[in-house]
Amino acid sequence: MDPYKNPFSPGAGALPPELVGRNDIISQALLGVGRSARFMSSQSMILTGLRGVGKTVLLHTIKNEVEKKDGLTLFVEASEGKTMLGLLIPVVRRALLSLDRIEGVKDGVRESLRVLLSFIQGAKVKVSDVEFGFDIGPKPGTADSGNLEADLPDLLEALGKAAKEKSKSIVLLFDELQYLPKAELSALIVSIHRIQPLQLPLYLVGAGLPTLRGMADDAKSYAERLFIFKTVGPLSKQDTASALEQPVGKLGVSFEKGAVDIIYENTRGYPYFIQEWGQQSWNTAQSPTIITKQDILDSTEQVIEKLDESFFKVRFDRLTEAEKNYLRAMAELKESPSRTGEVAALVGTSSSGRGPVRDSLLKKRMIYSPSHGLVDYTVPLFGDFMKRTVPKIRKVSRNKREKTGLESE
Numbered sequence: 001m002d003p004y005k006n007p008f009s010p011g012a013g014a015l016p017p018e019l020v021g022r023n024d025i026i027s028q029a030l031l032g033v034g035r036s037a038r039f040m041s042s043q044s045m046i047l048t049g050l051r052g053v054g055k056t057v058l059l060h061t062i063k064n065e066v067e068k069k070d071g072l073t074l075f076v077e078a079s080e081g082k083t084m085l086g087l088l089i090p091v092v093r094r095a096l097l098s099l100d101r102i103e104g105v106k107d108g109v110r111e112s113l114r115v116l117l118s119f120i121q122g123a124k125v126k127v128s129d130v131e132f133g134f135d136i137g138p139k140p141g142t143a144d145s146g147n148l149e150a151d152l153p154d155l156l157e158a159l160g161k162a163a164k165e166k167s168k169s170i171v172l173l174f175d176e177l178q179y180l181p182k183a184e185l186s187a188l189i190v191s192i193h194r195i196q197p198l199q200l201p202l203y204l205v206g207a208g209l210p211t212l213r214g215m216a217d218d219a220k221s222y223a224e225r226l227f228i229f230k231t232v233g234p235l236s237k238q239d240t241a242s243a244l245e246q247p248v249g250k251l252g253v254s255f256e257k258g259a260v261d262i263i264y265e266n267t268r269g270y271p272y273f274i275q276e277w278g279q280q281s282w283n284t285a286q287s288p289t290i291i292t293k294q295d296i297l298d299s300t301e302q303v304i305e306k307l308d309e310s311f312f313k314v315r316f317d318r319l320t321e322a323e324k325n326y327l328r329a330m331a332e333l334k335e336s337p338s339r340t341g342e343v344a345a346l347v348g349t350s351s352s353g354r355g356p357v358r359d360s361l362l363k364k365r366m367i368y369s370p371s372h373g374l375v376d377y378t379v380p381l382f383g384d385f386m387k388r389t390v391p392k393i394r395k396v397s398r399n400k401r402e403k404t405g406l407e408s409e
């Protein structure tokens with residue numbers, strides 16, 4: 001079928017043609033935003049889920065909805081090697097300047113801009129473009145201690161106050177939160193904790209891998225009660241069917257009976273894979289009005305090849321041989337999540353303690369621990385990929401184990 005008309009959108013953060021199965025999350029987030037805009041107490045929200053489930057898409061959707069209602073949004077994405085300050089300072093500056101431009105009293109916003117200047121001085125970061133277009137100085141004693149956990153709450157409080165003065169609501173959308181170092185995540189949590197009882201119109205929607213929940217809890221034990229944690233999971237069979245049928249239906253195309261079931265079996269409801277299978281089966285279809293079961297079967301090999309070469313391989317290539325072996329062993333086990341003891345037995349190491357290989361996989365965020373003694377992949381269907389790519393598990397001999405430090409795995 002005509003690839004120019006293909007409605008599907010595989011990609012990172014690419015809005016799907018039909019956002020299905022997420023109404024609860026969206027309406028709960030918008031309720032929180034709406035309450036905070038009315039200066040009422042509301043718990044901020046954190047979305048967690050595996051790679052490609054649609055977290056970024058949700059942040060963008062919430063952003064669009066907030067902007068439609070004239071709210072102000074700040075979107076930031078953490079990444080390895082970037083400091084949170086470098087990300088936040090420019091967006092906070094932009095938000096304060098746009099509040100400053102709104103008709104009305106200027107004093108409060110200017111005061112908040114002074115806090116931003118103090119914050120920048122305290123943080124001793126070089127921010128090249130901090131210009132306001134008018135002359136103001138910092139506000140000594142506020143947000144300038146150089147201690148992020150003390151200064152960030154000052155800054156975000158100042159931002160919230162400026163928004164309140166201009167009757168604007170602000171939503172901070174923070175993606176890939178699992179990349180924040182502990183001190184930065186702590187400071188962010190403390191800031192939200194500070195702002196919540198003040199009933200300022202500032203709301204946070206964060207997103208990250210499943211590890212984030214434990215990280216937040218580790219950073220501040222009250223994080224569990226401070227936020228609404230929402231798990232973004234795979235779509236149900238029915239939602240998978242809607243995600244495929246609705247976009248093509250709008251273009252006068254339908255799936256043959258049973259065709260979407262095959263896609264569900266292959267994708268197990270994971271949104272990114274649904275978009276890939278949808279896109280390829282559309283392109284493969286010969287008829288201008290129907291996508292057949294055969295089209296899906298014909299597309300499958302190409303989709304898997306594409307996923308193996310891109311989505312899975314970029315992650316695989318960052319692994320050491322021992323890490324690959326560990327992930328391959330996880331794939332061998334029937335149950336998911338895998339028991340660490342059983343994985344250790346398969347790779348030929350003892351199960352006691354925290355092994356260095358497992359630790360490095362946790363650090364690389366290839367796996368996470370849903371609960372004590374269990375591990376799972378952060379990338380959906382990674383086990384199937386490992387089975388396709390690495391035919392056999394390598395058992396580590398005792399000698400080698402001692403040399404490579406795998407003993408306590």
Ligand SMILES: Nc1ncnc2c1ncn2[C@@H]1O[C@H](COP(=O)(O)OP(=O)(O)OP(=O)(O)O)[C@@H](O)[C@H]1O
Pocket residue numbers: 009010011012013014015016017018019020021022049050051052053054055056057058243271272273274275
């Ligand atoms: N509810 C949905 N229905 C259908 N497709 C969806 C849905 N949510 C997301 N998608 C599709 O899934 C893909 C991945 O979405 P997104 O990039 O938001 O995932 P993510 O969870 O942020 O992944 P990562 O952890 O890798 O950043 C996109 O192609 C998007 O169009």
Ligand SMILES: [Mg+2]
Pocket residue numbers: 012013055056057175
């Ligand atoms: Mg994302």
